[in-house]
Structures are given as structure tokens and as C-alpha cells.
Amino acid sequence: MNKEITSLIRLRISAHDAHYAGDLVDGAKMLQLFGDVATELLIRSDGDEGLFVAYDKVEFLAPVRAGDFIEATGRIVSMGKTSRKMEFEARKVIVPSGVNGQPSACDVLPEPVVVCRASGTCVVPAECQRNVR
Numbered sequence: 001m002n003k004e005i006t007s008l009i010r011l012r013i014s015a016h017d018a019h020y021a022g023d024l025v026d027g028a029k030m031l032q033l034f035g036d037v038a039t040e041l042l043i044r045s046d047g048d049e050g051l052f053v054a055y056d057k058v059e060f061l062a063p064v065r066a067g068d069f070i071e072a073t074g075r076i077v078s079m080g081k082t083s084r085k086m087e088f089e090a091r092k093v094i095v096p097s098g099v100n101g102q103p104s105a106c107d108v109l110p111e112p113v114v115v116c117r118a119s120g121t122c123v124v125p126a127e128c129q130r131n132v133r
Contacts, residue, residue: 006075007040009033010093015066023066030064030072030116031055034088037074038122041086045076047130050084055120062092062115069094071112082123090116 011033019026035052042050064070071091078085091112097105 004075005041005045006073007037007044008071008073009037009040010069010071012094013064013066013068013070018066025064025066025068027058027060027064027116030060030070030090031058031118033070033072033090034074034116034118034120037072037088038086038120041074041076042084042122042124045079045084046124046128048124048128050122050124050128053083053121053123055118057120058116058118060116062113064090064092064115065096067096067106068092069106070115077119082126082129084122084124086120086122088116088118088120089114 013025017025017029038052039049071093074086074088076084077087092115093112094106094108097107099105
């Protein structure tokens with residue numbers, strides 16, 4: 001692989017995403033973000049959305065709550081004839097402040113907090129590859 005292919009998505013986790021007490025968000029939300037990152041990576045590498053085949057590792061490292069801003073990144077680490085091995089990381093970069101009487105107050109974290117890491121494999125069938133690389 002000549003040039004590293006990467007993607008970054010940043011979004012705010014909404015109250016709608018909270019699934020548990022304390023505005024805690026289900027870890028599956030991070031996997032959903034990784035799926036979107038993978039789709040962009042495949043479009044950049046092959047000109048096609050491809051298919052996610054499997055995760056071989058997922059680590060949930062810190063809680064995510066409604067109001068958090070999350071950056072999800074990914075990169076292709078190896079390419080076979082049709083397979084694309086990828087690594088992902090999600091980081092919390094902004095959190096609600098919890099200031100009494102100011103529910104919209106937020107803080108930019110001095111250092112991002114890694115909330116999830118994963119790796120997995122996607123495929124782009126040979127007949128769908130447009131050799132955009």
C-alpha cells in the first residue's frame with residue numbers, strides 16, 4: 001500500500017443515544033461510528049462501500065455519555081486482493097461541564113480520552129473495485 005488511507009468523523013452524542021442510567025451510551029454506538037469510518041475508507045481506497053466482514057478485537061475503555069463529543073478515526077493497515085484490514089479508535093474530546101444553572105456548559109478536554117479501540121476486516125469484491133487508489 002503506497003499511501004496511508006485514513007478517515008475521521010466527529011459528532012456529538014445525543015440524549016437519544018443514551019441507553020442506560022446516568023446518560024450512559026451503549027458501546028454499540030462506537031461500533032456504528034466505526035462502520036461509517038470503514039465505509040469512507042473503502043470509498044477512498046476502492047470507490048465502493050464494500051462490506052464489513054468481522055471485528056477481530058474490540059476494547060471498550062471509558063464510558064460515553066450523552067453530550068460527549070466523540071472523534072472516531074480509522075485507517076487501512078493492510079490490503080489483500082479483496083480484503084482490507086482496518087484499525088479504529090474513538091476518543092472523547094468535549095464533555096458537558098455539569099455547571100449548576102448552565103446545562104449547556106461544556107469543557108474541551110486537555111487531552112482526548114480513548115473510549116474504544118477495534119480492528120476488523122472489510123471486503124470489496126473484485127468486480128466492484130474501481131482502483132481509485
